[in-house]
Amino acid sequence: MGLQEKLQYKEAFPVVICDPSAQVNLAFRMTSVGFCELQDEAASTLQCMDKCGDGGFEETFLTKIDFPAKYDYCVRLNLRGHTEVHALGFCLDDECWRLYEQKVHSLLNQGLVDRAKSIRVTWRNSPSEWNIENGLAVLDREPLLVGISVSSLEKLFRIVDIGPNAENKEEALRFRKFWGEKAELRRFKDGTIAESTVWESEQWTRHLILKGIIEYVLLRHLSLSKENVVQIVDQLDFSLLHGAKDLVSFSASLLEAFEVLSKRLHLIEDIPLKISSVQPLDSAFRFTSVFPPEPHPLANERHTVSRLHKLTPSCIQPLEVMIQLEGSGNWPMDHVAIEKTKSAFLIKxxxxxxxxxxxxxxxxxxxxxxxxxxxxxxxxxxxxxxxSLVKSENGNKAKRVYSTDKILFIRGQHASMINGLQGRYPVFGPVVRVAKRWAASHLFSACLVEEAVELLVAYLFLKPLPFNVPCSRVTGFLRFLRLLAEYDWTFSALVVDINNDFGPEDFKVINDNFMSSRKASEENVQNVNPALFLATAYDKASEAWTTCSPNFTELKRLVAYARSSANLLTKLILEDQTDSCRWECLFRTPLNNYDAVVLLHRDRLPYPRRLLFPSEVNR
Structure with a gap:
């Protein structure tokens, strides 16, 4: 093929892939956006082959990759009867709906700038199961789907977008024409005067900034009503609200109070051994508590208390903090004596x-x-x-029991690792909170402790392939449900390497521990212990959080609920459903399997505003 022919092909098609005869462009139907997505998928597959076990075969060929799980934000545009689509014309090389896809992609690409890593716009004019015998009335009923992968959370949560310099009149005019009344001229700290857009948002609603941008751009440039633009962003937020706001907004005051306490503890000098370290253990400090405590009027230094609100919690939620003292050789050797000495220190x-x-x-x-x-x-x-581990005799068997200090040490290790992970991935906390809320709503919190939920979600962020790291609550929650439903818990251990410091020897130890636990249960498959094997750097035998529960029966039930919830969530994302009651079904558990159901008065509960679905009692 000569240079002239190459230029002609390049002018005629966005992507050119020719066979040796150079007579046919094999990619004549492919867009430049589609080719970029193909390149991203190829790069992702190479990563799977390089970083995953067995050459990434399972991640590449056996993992379901669909719109809801792949993209961080999904948008549905209802275009039924939309005349602008057909006004683009039918007598062109591209179908009118393909031109409309390109228009939507161009608008979002210009509006989101560097916030989006990739944008996929696709429109199926008819359902995949459509039969021509049903007639043509079903055409245009399917919504146009938009999938958006976020480039980084730092860019996603950005409040101010800086446009062209004010001196560049032509670009500034285009910027104002695109953004309309949202554009404003601002002077920045470095003295620059430039066009900009500002998206005001509270700290706990930063994930809604992208929603506001998309809604503004589409409503301004497309003849669509607000009801025809459905964004899957905040549909799960209701599960985390305490009244009208998210209690994570109180985290700043909580951390400030802890800092003051920590400084005062280090300043204490009238005890035999000074305090050397202070570490928070509660999940509220690492932003993974479903309901971080709000300041309670009865927990202040001042003893004057104003009148309590009707829904004020009747209990004050304690936040555990671990302290360590300076080293000394005068501590007693006996376990009971050590505990008594600790009590004396705490009183002092x-x-x-x-x-x-x-x-x-x-x-x-x-x-x-x-x-x-x-x-x-x-x-x-x-x-x-x-x-050290304490051994206690139970009949003829020696049972290993963790001492109080061992439990505190493990909790400290876990809290430190999860806190570091939350610092790397700000969306990790909200995903964990939704996952914990789901587990509690379906009555699994007794068998699946919150630390286990944190490790399961951590695995999704540490081993995201073949996907990218989740950057939204809905996507992260869906992947959590699918992990529970699809992972081979019977024959595989789940290794959570938070600090990425495991070597071949560590994996060998974990595998040996896992095989030992399974061999011990060969005679009784129903009594696999632990049924859900979670290995970490501080717990390579899965003894900390899942050694007793969930058992085989509980895990089987947990997997069934996760599969059902994952299917429902996928359906809600893809289908044209705007009813909030359908989303609430994710957190409603069936009670028809129980012989008796006890209803409690809301105002008699210690935390009345934490109820998802209060029951009305006829008095």
Whole structure:
């Protein structure tokens, strides 16, 4: 093929792939956007082959990749009877709906700028199961689907978009024409005067910025009503709301109160051993608690209390904090004596805080509760001598039991790792909170502890292939449900390598531990222990969170619920459903299998506003 022919092909087609005869362009139907997506998929497959086991065969060929799981944000445009689509004309090389796809893609690409890594616009004019015998009336009923992959959360949560410089009149005019009343001229800190758009948002609603941009752009440039633009962004937020807002908005005041407490603990000098470290253990400190505590009027240093609101929690949620003391050789050797010594230290610490800063303290043999700034901090002491496993005889069998210090140490390791992961992936926390809410709604919180849920979600962020790391709550939650439903829990251990420091020897130890647990249960398959094997750097034998539960029966039920919820969520994302009741079904558990159902009065509960679906009681 000569140079002239190549130029002709390039002018006629966005993508050119010719056979040796150079007579036919094999990619004559492919768009440049489609080719870029093909390149991304090829790069993703190479990553799977390089980083995944067995050459990435399972990730490449056996993992379901569809719109809901692949893209962070999905948008449905209802174009039924939309005249502008057909006005584009039928006598062109491209069909009118393909031209409309390109128009939508161009608008979103210009509006989202660097927020979007990739945008996929596709419109199936008829359902895949459509039969011509049903007539042509079904055409145009299917919505136009838009899938958006986010480039980075830092760009996604950006409030101000900076446009062209004010001196560039031509580009500034185009910018104002595109954004209309949203465009404004601003002076920035470096002295630059430029066009810009501002998307005001509170910290806990930053994930809605993209929704606002998409809605503004599509409504401004397309003749669509707001009801015909459905974005899958915030449909799950209702499960995390406490009244009208998300309690994560109080996290700043919680962390500030903890910092003050930590400094005061380090300043205590009237105890035999000074406090060397203070570490928070509660999930509220790592932004994975479904309901972080809000400041309670009864947990302040001042004793004056205003009138309580009707729905004020009747209980103050304690937040566990682990402290360590300076090393000393004078600690007793006996386990009981060590615990008594800890109690004496806690009582003395409480007295010191109360005498020096006037803080309200309540000490027991096990811990000390400190009330300040509306929060209750529960102090626990970790002593290194108690980290070894304690063996207790149970009949003829020796059963391994974790000491109090060992449990505290493991919880500290877990809290530190999860907190680091949350710092790397800000969406991790909201996804964990939705997953915990789902587990509790279906009555699984007793068998699936919150640390196990955090590790399951962590696996999705650490091993996302063949997908990208999830950047939205809905996508992350869907992948969590599919992980529960599709993972081979019977024959495979789930390894969560948060710090990416596992070597071949570590994987060998984990595999040996897993095989040992399965061999011990060969005679009784129904009694596999642990049924859900979660291996981490601090727990390579899965003894911390899943050693007793869920058992085989509970895991089987958990998998069934996850599969059902995943199918429903996929259907809600793809189909033209705007009814909020359908989304609530994800968190409604069937009660017809129970012999008795007890209804409790809402105002008698310790946390009345945490109810998802309050039951009305006829009095």
């Amino acid at each position: 610490i409480g007295e010191s805080l109360q005498n020096r800063w006037g803080m309200t303290c309540s000490a027991t043999e096990d811990d000390a509760d400190i009330f300040m700034s509306g929060y209750a901090f529960r102090l626990k002491i970790l002593h290194e001598r108690g980290l």
